[in-house]
Amino acid sequence: MRHLRLKGQYELCCLLLVAGTACQTSSTDRELARLALRVDSMAVTLTAVVGAVQSGSARQGVPDSLTVATSGAAALGRADAPVTIVEFTDYQCPFCARHATTTLPEIRKAYIDEGLVRYVVRDMPLEQLHPLAVRAAAAVRCAGAESAGSYWAYHDRLFASQRNMADTTFADIAKAMGLNVGRFTQCVSSGRFMEAVRQDLAAATAVGLSGTPAFVIGRTGANDSITGITIRGAYPFAQFKAAIDAALEPVQVLARE
Numbered sequence: 001m002r003h004l005r006l007k008g009q010y011e012l013c014c015l016l017l018v019a020g021t022a023c024q025t026s027s028t029d030r031e032l033a034r035l036a037l038r039v040d041s042m043a044v045t046l047t048a049v050v051g052a053v054q055s056g057s058a059r060q061g062v063p064d065s066l067t068v069a070t071s072g073a074a075a076l077g078r079a080d081a082p083v084t085i086v087e088f089t090d091y092q093c094p095f096c097a098r099h100a101t102t103t104l105p106e107i108r109k110a111y112i113d114e115g116l117v118r119y120v121v122r123d124m125p126l127e128q129l130h131p132l133a134v135r136a137a138a139a140v141r142c143a144g145a146e147s148a149g150s151y152w153a154y155h156d157r158l159f160a161s162q163r164n165m166a167d168t169t170f171a172d173i174a175k176a177m178g179l180n181v182g183r184f185t186q187c188v189s190s191g192r193f194m195e196a197v198r199q200d201l202a203a204a205t206a207v208g209l210s211g212t213p214a215f216v217i218g219r220t221g222a223n224d225s226i227t228g229i230t231i232r233g234a235y236p237f238a239q240f241k242a243a244i245d246a247a248l249e250p251v252q253v254l255a256r257e
Contacts, residue, residue, distance in 0.1 A: 021233030022211035023093035023126055064230040066207050068216045070120050071224055072200070073141050074151040076108065077118040083111070083247045084220045084228075085240075086120045088204045090212040091137060091158050092130030092165060095234035099213050100159040106237040111244055118220060121155070123200040124212050132165055135188065137197045139170040142187035146179055153177055217243045219250070 068086050085107070089096045104119075111117035125133030136158060144151030157173045158165075174184040187193070204214065211232060217240070218228020229243055 021235065022095050022213065023090055023129055024211040064232070065227060066209075066216050066230050067225055067227040068122075068207060069203065069225050070118075070220075072120040072122040073137075073196070074144050074148060074155075075118055075120045076152065077112040078115045079118060080220070081112075081116055081118040082220055083116060083244055084118045084120060084218060084226045085244075086122060086216045086226065088122050088124035088200070088209055088212060088214045090123075090125050090130055090133050091140065092133045092162065093126065093212045094162070096213045097159040097162045099234040100156065103234070103237050103240060107240055107244075110237075110241070116248060117244060122204070123197045124204045124209065124214065125197060125201060126212060132167070134194065134197055135167075135170065136165065137200075138191070138193045139174075139184075139188050141193040141196065142184050143174065143177070143179060145187060145192075146184075150177065150179060154179075215240075217247055219247055 070084055070086055072086065087099075089100075091097075107117065107119065112119055123137040125137050127134055140151060140154050140158060143154035154173060154177060157177070158169070161169055161173065170188060171181055171185055175181050209232070213234055215231040216226060216228045217231065218226040220226065228247060231239060231243060
């Protein structure tokens with residue numbers, strides 16, 4: 001009986017932990033996401049435990065696989081990198097911020113800067129949860145209209161400012177970066193990139209994604225898409241390392257031959 005009680009408690013904990021790794025779209029998940037905002041300090045521990053559980057059980061099942069387009073708002077890394085990661089993100093999602101500030105820098109250092117991974121960002125603003133998410137996504141694209149470097153600098157600053165995000169945040173970041181504030185503000189207010197943002201959201205929904213962040217990791221193909229395994233939620237670097245290394249394995253085998 002004690003074993004059964006422990007098993008039940010463990011399963012309940014796993015369900016709670018899984019709920020704490022991503023921003024979801026249903027009404028029940030909206031309540032969980034609001035709760036997550038209040039306990040965001042627990043996110044590192046939660047995702048680490050879930051990652052450990054999943055890494056131990058992944059061998060028992062078939063990884064989730066999707067095909068997605070690789071055209072996005074911006075990309076880091078070499079176009080001919082052997083592996084591509086496509087991230088669907090929401091700039092008001094606390095778990096997306098956790099990934100951007102902790103895991104992405106490690107992926108960048110270990111794989112992107114080494115020419116092994118191309119990292120593509122696509123937008124998935126969950127407006128029911130995050131009323132500024134669509135405008136935030138458009139703002140990052142407007143910064144990117146200045147240069148690719150401006151996109152990533154704005155991307156990083158916006159996630160760093162997430163807790164205090166307001167309507168004035170977008171122009172404030174542009175000013176702090178030294179962008180042309182008038183041109184930037186006109187870009188945002190004109191809705192120049194709104195359709196592109198909504199097309200990304202529609203594409204994510206079409207393949208069955210319902211929460212952020214979400215990632216597809218696969219071999220870079222000749223066309224404008226990849227097929228790869230899916231990681232749904234914010235997880236530690238080790239989770240991504242395992243997926244990237246698995247995708248790189250055929251390349252490494254050819255190199256040894």
